Amino acid sequence: MTIFNKIITLSKQIASSLLEDKGFSVLEKSELFDKVNKEYIIKNLTDESLIKRRLRLINQVNKKKDWKKVKSKIDVPVRSIYWKYAVAALLLIGGVITLFINQPGDIQRFNDPVIVNNKILPGEGKAVLTLETGEVIVLGKGVDIKTENASSNGKELIYNNDPSEKLTYNFLTVPRGGQFQLTLSDGTKIWLNSESQLKYPVSFNNTQSRQVELVYGEAYFDVSSSTKHNGLNFKVNHNKQEVKVLGTEFNIKAYKDESNIYTTLVEGEVAVSVRGINKVIKPGEQSNFNSILNTIEVSNVDVFREVGWKYGAFSFKHKPLKEIMVVLSRWYDMEVIFENKRYENVTFNGTLYKNQSIEEVLMLIKGSINSYEINNKTLILK
Template sequence: MTNFNKIITLSKQLASSLLKEEKPTVLQNSDFFNDIEKKNIHKRLTSESEIKKRLSLKNKIDKKADWEKVKNRIGVEPSVRKLYWKYIAAASVLIIVTLTVFTNKFNDEPQFVESVIVNNQIEPGVEKATLLLESGEIIVLEKGKSFQKQNLTSDGEVLIYNNKSSHKLVYNYLTIPRGGQFQLTLSDGTKVWLNSESQLKYPVSFNDSETRQVELVYGEAYFDVSPSTKHKGTSFKVYHNKQEVEVLGTEFNIKAYKDENNIYTTLVEGKVAINTENESKILKPDEQSNYNTHLNTLQLKEVNVFREVAWKYGAFSFKHKSLKEIMKVLSRWYDMEVIFENQELEDVTFNGVLYRNQPIEEVLLLIKSSSSISAYEINNKTILLK
């Protein structure tokens, strides 16, 4: 487990100590969502006093004190402390407090929403991918299914290539479908986490005398790049469409889905150069570039890094996101279709964090408790919002 994963795990434990009277929380135990108790839960979630109570817990968080507890327990190195202490307490609040309250406004009275479930076939995503070899052979990778072939192995959750150099570049494609995710370790030791509906093209092995290059064909990927000092000084580049990201040893996230005109690159640690047809810019940690492929413009801004990479740690983090944007993200992960019968709902904005392994009914319960949704229907893999 990486230091950051340890931090996130321990942050959950620290923040949960503030909610002793509510263990297990509604979202940590799906048993609370049986047919008998749904109305009580709904009333509780939409109660102004309960929501304000949870939000007031933010004031009880002592960022420095909590960070001291974290670093003392896991022995975080100084360089890591400098990078992550800024948002470790924020992660505590988001993952525990906000997970219990997904809000856009306080309701004066609980509004019970009619729900119709015909045949719910919507499930959270799991580890699954399709590997296309140079020979044309297609291999299905999935959780619980091991695979081994020459210089690569998989336990069903991670695909690992042997660490060796080659003068001939042979490419593989790893494709993640809707409702899937997968982790990949390239032959140089670079680790890549691929989100749902993504595809990566990469060499089976790199030539240590040349730049290491991969292509994010589409989708979203988080890169933890093996430093150039371990590979005779060779840099690492990620291509997508008209954008090139050049790194020397760093962690960053690229989001470039087929149905969007924008490529978002978020720097977690290190330094990267964003190169487009017209300009080049250097990203610093906590910065994000937004390259509009339609307008051919490149802009930089500071962002909350945790919110941008929460998917890698098993969560969705939304701030001032419209329901339309949220449902686009959830549709990829749950492999579902969402139809807005009431189109006014598309522009309603929300703040909140959700677990990626939550049943879709729990997600809808949270959303409807803080919105003007009058009814929803689940039919097979389609959700109708009314």
């Protein structure tokens, strides 16, 4: 790593440590600076008058105005007109396009994408509630509903806390391009990711362990502690595995089109059982059950990367584009076609915010693809 990279990493570490009230120990241990410079850095980051002076200077910089100055100097209009004509000309000669694009030459920039009737949008809060009577209610933006046992403001569905002896079940189904939050009658909070379904009792009785079923998809559970419920534990079933918990936060990912079930523990302790095998996992660990090989493995993971979706972001590390696109296709409700199969295994690092448009997302990977096409809800990587 170059010194500069080390410096950038150090800056990030100092920033997070300061924000989390953990002081300057990272800087103090660093070998990149001597004592005098360390003190200089600390003073500049914590001294009120120095911080104020910096903010005053920042306020004297007019980014918008200065960007206009720079833009006027780099003659963008000329360049963009040139590209428009070039693309128009290429469209006229049709069949030659592919050949031309594949020719390395003086074209260094990414080819303008073809976008026809783009219907790919970021997901939003939406879900379908199926009541014990079989009645179906569509939940989403602007839909305020109140049933006998629950109410929703369009983003979240909350059950009333009244125990009953008889267990009746509701289903909450989140489609592709959706997400939804749910509070069960025992106070347990559940976040459902796109293309997921959960079956749960309308209310729990106070004698049996609390049980819900993740039918498919991904869900984050913040389970209300068993100490508040006569010591009754909480179980999340799935047709292939069962997770037993006492009050904790964890994430289960069990998509229909994937052969692995991932259970990631954020806080507390859970026991995952699959076909008679029990595995206890600790915070920061993830169990991975492979239903084809019939194996279960526990490993350490970067928890916040795994559950970033709950916080409005998708975070990837060394992930092949193919896997990234599986995640994105659920959120943007789109079909992705790799016209060039070589892209499938290009790996990326980074974070995407869930409110970004698909075109913004694609801008970020355009360095490794030649172009793309959007047609209705289909994305083709060329």
